[in-house]
Amino acid sequence: MSEEPCYDCLVIGGGPAGLTAAIYLTRYHLSIRVVDAGKSRASLIPCTHNHAGYPGGISGKELIARMTEQAQMYGAAIVAGRVTRLDRIDGGFRAEWGEGSVMARTVLLATGVTNRRPPMDEDLHDAALAKGLIRYCPVCDGYEVTDKRIGVIGSGGRGVAEAVFLRGFTADITLIAPDRAHELDADDQARLTEFGIEAVDGPCQAVAAHDECIVVDTPEGHYTFDSVYPALGSDAHVELAQQVGATLKEGVLVVDSHQRTSVPGLYAAGDVVLGLDQISHAMGEGGVAATTIRNDLAKERPILRERLSGSIRAKASEGA
Incomplete structure (x- = not known):
């Protein structure tokens, strides 16, 4: 188990909420892994016309592809898989899926829902x-x-x-x-x-x-x-949350105003949380969750960027 990689945050789910969080987290210079089962409800949208910034509309698949590219551009590691097991361990969590497992100090659940x-x-x-x-x-x-x-x-x-x-x-x-x-x-x-x-x-x-x-x-x-x-309702993917004892209400995860669940170190964003099931709303929650994760981790251990070496600074100065 000690040989498993340990990340600052494991993001479970690669829809609008999870990918927004991944973009934020990597830009905070945190180490993250995104595990995505490829079942985002957003990817099923033929064309959305109420997503701000796309007057002509955009398909769910294209939006997800663009967000994935952006997250990876900043260094987010995104792998395909369905996490089936989540456990609390000393210092964080351990997650397992078909082809791997990781440890992480924090976990963001962005697992979404499935329409009936x-x-x-x-x-x-x-x-x-x-x-x-x-x-x-x-x-x-x-x-x-x-x-x-x-x-x-x-x-x-x-x-x-x-x-x-x-x-x-x-x-x-x-x-x-x-x-x-x-x-x-x-x-x-x-x-x-x-x-x-x-x-x-x-x-x-x-x-x-x-x-x-x-x-x-x-x-x-x-x-x-x-x-x-x-109008048949939907089923939230809360199985992992249940495995670690997070509080549910009306079949979805309960979070505070900063996307923290009842379990320390576990956060949630998007449709798996009670609220407006909209891409824009999920993205907003992803940004809030990522910022909360960064700030909560900083309380445990200051997040400090190392200074550039003298040679690197000199080269940067010469280039300027």
Whole structure:
């Protein structure tokens, strides 16, 4: 175990939060390792138009690629793998994945979430997602469905809330129960009626995805939409946090205002933390977490940059 490398910080997850933190941490001259399972939800976005600085939009894959390149430019070591084990040890943590293990003084969990998918063939789902026929984030792309026919797959308070939110972009909204008849209380039913949202009982299944529409089959017949929003929730990747005893709430990690979890030396940022599931928000949390990690480490051991040697300073002076 003593032969394993020991880093100032291990970043688990290579999405917007993890990569932002990696950029900050390397620019703080800290030694880091990023282990990424390659499952970032951001990489599935065909094109985002609400990320500041990209007026024409940018795909999730391209954004991740650019951020990866930037982190590596400053010396971040990024490896592919899924961390399956995290333990607390003297002086920090030890993490294991398929092809390796490391020790680190601190760990940043940027492991994200996985959306629960609607009932449909997996290949059909992926093809529809790439075409914008299935969308998971009305905050991100509600503008893109302005005045279009929209189906929301969900029920109960969550489904009604998403349907009402999307009602701000289009008047043509249908709420479809995913696996059985709707179970709506009087308040939810009243909201649907008030906003002119049709409710259709399930079970449902998306059966076809054409170039510009998606077809959903229900007991009441076929429905054709320009886009479908699954309102089925998501599952946060908190297994590693649970292994070291971090506090959870509503299935996600609890952190303070500086991204510290309940476990000393363990930090979290992005969708694995309760908050607005947005790229910009995740990036902001990544920057806050990285700065907190740097400052917390400095309390234990001052972070001091060595002076340049005389010969190096002389050469620098000559070059000037």
